[in-house]
Amino acid sequence: MTTALLIAHGLLAVALLGAITHQAASVLWPVAKPAGSIVGRFRAVAAPGYANTVVILYVLTAILGAVIYAEYRISVRIVLEELKLNAANVSFELKEHLAAIGLGMLPAYWWSWRQPGGSLRAPLTAILAFVVWWNFLTGHVVNNIRGFGS
């Protein structure tokens, strides 16, 4: 059951990563003229349309993460501590704190995308994008820690 939930958590995280990266690119690096290249088209998305999706995916990913976190605490973290994998252990600890703080930013983030040209969009989206990327990479590395770097 935990494995199924972990896979679902990972898949939701991939979708969230795609949505927030598209949105962050479009708000931080907007295209000035009609996009021709693939990078230009990546940046030229209708960013406001992603806000609801990002909020829903963030909450769902966090809920699933919270559900499987107990199993991590019992089965995985103890092993990381015994193997003295401090960087992985503390990166995961930072992930939990970033995820929690990100949850508190969601109402302001959602509101900022409801305002035409809101000044909060860029910083809130950039911070949430950083949180999502950090959490995705950390989760991925810790999930594969037995093979990673060995």
Next chain:
Amino acid sequence: MRFATFAIVFAVVYAVAYALSVWKNYALFTYHPALNEFGLGVQKAKDGPAMYWYGWMATSAIAGGIAGFAACFLPEPAARRLWPGLAWLVPLCAMLFFAWLLRGYFLR
């Protein structure tokens, strides 16, 4: 304007309350995953580890919710003086605080 005030105050108070909750361990409840048991407040580990993360978030959500809700009753001129940038600046500072708090483990 009301939701904007709520959202800004919630983001600020939630981040501060979360940082304080973790730092001083003000968990609203404790979860004992090995026993699948919840206990009110901060409890010591029983059989296996004790988890406070859920309790920290609950403490922070209540603090943020109450503060945000109360801020909605501020007079309009006072609410307008609230700088919206606090909604990202304070959570960012809270994140940096955690990076600082955990720096010792990274450097071990």
